[in-house]
Amino acid sequence: MHATGTGVDTAENAVPAAIGTWLRRRSARADDWTAAELVAAKRGRTVSVVIPARDEQETVGEIVRTIRTALVDEHPLVDEVLVVDSHSTDATAEVAAAAGATVVAQDAVLYPLPGLRGKGEALWKGLAATTGDLVVFVDGDLYDFTAGYVIGLLGPLLADRGVDYVKGFYHRPLVGAGHTDADGGGRVTELVARPLLNMYWPQLAGFVQPLAGEYAGRREVLERIPFVTHYGVEVGHLIDLVEWRGLDALAQVDLGTRTHRHQGTQALGRMSGQIMLTIMDRLKAHGRLVSAESPSTLLAQFQRGEPTHGVERELVLTDLALTQRPPLSTFRQREPLRESA
Numbered sequence: 001m002h003a004t005g006t007g008v009d010t011a012e013n014a015v016p017a018a019i020g021t022w023l024r025r026r027s028a029r030a031d032d033w034t035a036a037e038l039v040a041a042k043r044g045r046t047v048s049v050v051i052p053a054r055d056e057q058e059t060v061g062e063i064v065r066t067i068r069t070a071l072v073d074e075h076p077l078v079d080e081v082l083v084v085d086s087h088s089t090d091a092t093a094e095v096a097a098a099a100g101a102t103v104v105a106q107d108a109v110l111y112p113l114p115g116l117r118g119k120g121e122a123l124w125k126g127l128a129a130t131t132g133d134l135v136v137f138v139d140g141d142l143y144d145f146t147a148g149y150v151i152g153l154l155g156p157l158l159a160d161r162g163v164d165y166v167k168g169f170y171h172r173p174l175v176g177a178g179h180t181d182a183d184g185g186g187r188v189t190e191l192v193a194r195p196l197l198n199m200y201w202p203q204l205a206g207f208v209q210p211l212a213g214e215y216a217g218r219r220e221v222l223e224r225i226p227f228v229t230h231y232g233v234e235v236g237h238l239i240d241l242v243e244w245r246g247l248d249a250l251a252q253v254d255l256g257t258r259t260h261r262h263q264g265t266q267a268l269g270r271m272s273g274q275i276m277l278t279i280m281d282r283l284k285a286h287g288r289l290v291s292a293e294s295p296s297t298l299l300a301q302f303q304r305g306e307p308t309h310g311v312e313r314e315l316v317l318t319d320l321a322l323t324q325r326p327p328l329s330t331f332r333q334r335e336p337l338r339e340s341a
């Protein structure tokens, strides 16, 4: 490790010992396991893959085909592949079904429960619409997805009963028109999530990609945590799980490189606000943030467009209010949770 700019020398011993221990104990690589080894390790447990997809017709088909070919047909590691069609306006559902996925419309799950919008809603509905003992979440906008993503995420869960939840990590290029910044991706991670998590949940500082969209968990645990319905879902999971299950129940796996469809800066501004409000919500929930007033959830952004109030910009208002689904178990009677061995 090396000194950085105005930062102190980050020598090995500057990293809190607990983080170093966790990194060594709970970090793995996707190629630590093979599909055949994990099939043998299933011992009757089942696996569902859930892909949230809003307008992903360009990429979702190849992701589904890769899983089906390598991890259903060749090696029966995955028992169920579900694409949650999240109000797509393109051919996402048709492309996913043609590739061999089960497809469900987000609002059709747990109908007539009124549907909400957002990625977290898609994930929660995907959990509700599947049955696997282990659940793997994979974004639908990946360009370089491999079966190793799923193998790597399942490895720690099948190998160690003490692990409840596994995040992927990877190099994240930012691919622009004719230019790629090899490590420019994960903009909200680097500018918002990592600094805030280091400030308030430093025990999570070892996660290389806290907002990774590829992760897996035990159903018995996933059904007992809330799902923030928008982009705060990942950071909400990490905080809720480390508070409930402890850091040692969490793990991470190196999946190599991840290239995905990037959103624009204003969309990431809204995502950032959602993540900040989720972190503030958890600080309040744990009695660590006492504020005289609640933050406004209304975000004003300015775009090229119709002049507004005499300014040569279009004013766009978005409500970033935190909405979340309760633990799915509150919708269903479940056996008491078996404490991890």
Ligand SMILES: O=c1ccn([C@@H]2O[C@H](COP(=O)(O)OP(=O)(O)O)[C@@H](O)[C@H]2O)c(=O)[nH]1
Pocket: 051, 052, 053, 054, 055, 056, 084, 086, 117, 118, 119, 122, 138, 139, 140, 141, 213, 260, 261, 262, 263
């Ligand atoms: O309301 C939503 C928003 C996003 N997504 C999906 O969630 C994944 C990650 O979303 P996105 O790519 O927008 O986030 P980013 O990766 O840019 O942070 C993608 O498969 C999206 O199609 C979804 O199903 N519903």
Ligand SMILES: O=C(O)[C@@H](COP(=O)(O)O)O[C@H]1O[C@H](CO)[C@@H](O)[C@H](O)[C@H]1O
Pocket: 119, 139, 172, 173, 174, 184, 185, 186, 187, 188, 189, 190, 211, 212, 213, 214, 231, 232, 233, 234, 235, 260, 261, 262, 263, 268, 271
């Ligand atoms: O990590 C990030 O900063 C954002 C944006 O990534 P890019 O800057 O477009 O590579 O992407 C992630 O964040 C979302 C919110 O947690 C997740 O839902 C996405 O799956 C993940 O790609």
